[in-house]
Amino acid sequence: MEEIPVKVAVRIRPLLSKEILHNHQVCVRVVPNTQQILIGKDRVFTFDYVFGKAASQDDVYSNCIKPLLVSLIEGYNATVFAYGQTGSGKTYTIGGGHVGMLCASVADEEKGIIPRAIQELFQIISENHNTDFNVTVSYIEVYKEDLRDLLELETNVKDIHIREDEKGNTVLVGAKENQVESADEVMSLLEAGSAARHTSTTQMNEHSSRSHAIFTITICQQRDKNSSAAESTTARSIQMITSKFHFVDLAGSERVTKTGNTGERFKESIQINSGLLALGNVISALADPKRKNAHVPYRDAKITRILKDSLGGNAKTVMITCISPSTSDFDESLNSLKYANRARNIKNKPIVNYNPDWDRMDEMELEIKALREALQNQQSSRVSRISQVSQDWGQEKSKIRALEEQLAQFQLECYNHRHCTEEAFSLFHELKVMSGLAKSQKNRLESWLCMAEEIRSETASIPGTDDAISSGREEPHHITILQLKRELKKCQV
Ligand SMILES: Nc1ncnc2c1ncn2[C@@H]1O[C@H](COP(=O)(O)OP(=O)(O)OP(=O)(O)O)[C@@H](O)[C@H]1O
Numbered sequence: 079m080e081e082i083p084v085k086v087a088v089r090i091r092p093l094l095s096k097e098i099l100h101n102h103q104v105c106v107r108v109v110p111n112t113q114q115i116l117i118g119k120d121r122v123f124t125f126d127y128v129f130g131k132a133a134s135q136d137d138v139y140s141n142c143i144k145p146l147l148v149s150l151i152e153g154y155n156a157t158v159f160a161y162g163q164t165g166s167g168k169t170y171t172i173g174g175g176h177v178g179m180l181c182a183s184v185a186d187e188e189k190g191i192i193p194r195a196i197q198e199l200f201q202i203i204s205e206n207h208n209t210d211f212n213v214t215v216s217y218i219e220v221y222k223e224d225l226r227d228l229l230e231l232e233t234n235v236k237d238i239h240i241r242e243d244e245k246g247n248t249v250l251v252g253a254k255e256n257q258v259e260s261a262d263e264v265m266s267l268l269e270a271g272s273a274a275r276h277t278s279t280t281q282m283n284e285h286s287s288r289s290h291a292i293f294t295i296t297i298c299q300q301r302d303k304n305s306s307a308a309e310s311t312t313a314r315s316i317q318m319i320t321s322k323f324h325f326v327d328l329a330g331s332e333r334v335t336k337t338g339n340t341g342e343r344f345k346e347s348i349q350i351n352s353g354l355l356a357l358g359n360v361i362s363a364l365a366d367p368k369r370k371n372a373h374v375p376y377r378d379a380k381i382t383r384i385l386k387d388s389l390g391g392n393a394k395t396v397m398i399t400c401i402s403p404s405t406s407d408f409d410e411s412l413n414s415l416k417y418a419n420r421a422r423n424i425k426n427k428p429i430v431n432y433n434p435d436w437d438r439m440d441e442m443e444l445e446i447k448a449l450r451e452a453l454q455n456q457q458s459s460r461v462s463r464i465s466q467v468s469q470d471w472g473q474e475k476s477k478i479r480a481l482e483e484q485l486a487q488f489q490l491e492c493y494n495h496r497h498c499t500e501e502a503f504s505l506f507h508e509l510k511v512m513s514g515l516a517k518s519q520k521n522r523l524e525s526w527l528c529m530a531e532e533i534r535s536e537t538a539s540i541p542g543t544d545d546a547i548s549s550g551r552e553e554p555h556h557i558t559i560l561q562l563k564r565e566l567k568k569c570q571v
Pocket of ligand 1: 163287331400
């Protein structure tokens with residue numbers, strides 16, 4: 079499995095009007111024609127992408143995010159998260175900002191990463207005819223260590239949980255997954271969710287996000303593994319891939335003294351900072367080559383648990399560090415740059431998320447198909463065997479019938495024959511006792527009597543004749559009858 083580092087971008091926002099008004103000076107610049115940032119007089123940092131004050135929203139999207147969208151379509155999980163102090167431009171860059179920033183009247187060039195990614199995703203979907211896409215979105219925030227569903231506000235915070243699935247992937251259970259069909263539909267949901275997000279006005283930012291927001295697009299693709307239509311008919315070859323794109327807008331780190339936060343805002347600041355501290359610790363643990371197999375404290379905060387797959391896991395990740403150029407924010411910007419620099423050492427092992435259940439289903443379907451074919455073959459061979467047997471049986475039956483008829487005919491002949499012999503025998507006896515026969519006549523009569531006697535005893539043993547049946551003798555002497563009997567037995571077996 080190939081290891082690829084987390085890609086790190088740094089974006090320096092322009093000075094805001096109020097900063098210009100207060101005559102703030104710039105202390106951070108992009109070194110022209112390099113990927114370097116110069117802070118102060120001589121601190122230089124190198125990153126994967128650098129964006130100065132003149133960089134457009136499209137520059138950021140095209141360079142950092144478009145490749146992630148391509149990976150998403152290929153089946154990889156992707157994450158972009160924006161990190162930086164309060165008011166440094168995270169929400170502006172991610173584009174899930176307050177309602178004013180999302181409404182249709184906002185110029186296209188002002189739109190941030192999420193609206194651009196959504197637009198492009200649906201463009202790709204409309205051009206891809208070989209794949210069935212199922213797109214769902216969810217939008218949650220981590221507010222004071224509670225998980226809130228921004229698209230289903232009635233959901234109790236206690237019903238949303240972070241879990242690991244059987245493959246060890248982090249999943250959010252209990253948050254509503256909204257099925258969507260168009261970019262407009264997603265934008266409406268993004269707008270509604272962003273309006274529900276915890277934001278408030280602080281001294282540092284008029285629309286300061288008080289929570290970490292995670293907008294997730296999940297795409298489930300069902301595609302044909304075979305390229306040609308002809309091949310696809312030979313066997314079922316559907317492949318299922320499910321991949322997720324997390325857009326994470328972190329709450330900004332803030333110095334309580336600078337923000338002037340009190341009361342509820344103060345409590346929020348403490349929670350925000352502790353979540354970000356946990357994130358910093360995770361980044362430090364993952365980025366330090368000396369602590370290779372050391373414990374990574376993902377479980378210290380909800381946001382680090384959610385980002386587990388994105389930092390040191392199997393997703394492709396881009397971290398965008400937003401910084402203020404103002405000298406008044408020098409320390410925070412230097413800190414952010416140091417974190418960003420450390421994060422470049424984090425290695426992920428991205429994988430394509432084939433749906434194993436689907437592959438198993440694929441296998442099972444092939445198995446079922448093979449079994450069905452075998453059963454069909456067996457059935458048809460049984461049918462042909464049965465028809466052969468019944469054909470043979472028909473022939474045997476007519477043979478038996480013919481033999482039975484022959485036998486009955488023969489028995490009748492035997493009966494007549496015996497009857498005649500009996501008649502002749504008694505006649506010869508009557509003649510024998512009569513006087514007046516010449517000697518030669520007596521001799522002839524004697525030999526006829528013997529012959530008649532012989533025939534009588536022969537016919538008496540033939541079954542089917544009265545005598546034979548009544549005598550119960552079993553050994554037939556007549557050869558034809560014997561043969562017929564044998565034939566009959568053979569046929570009956
Ligand atoms: N690149 C930029 N170009 C022009 N204006 C910008 C840029 N980045 C930020 N801004 C402006 O700076 C102000 C603060 O930005 P944003 O609200 O995005 O900060 P943030 O880092 O999300 O703050 P917080 O952490 O408090 O939520 C906004 O008025 C925003 O319009």
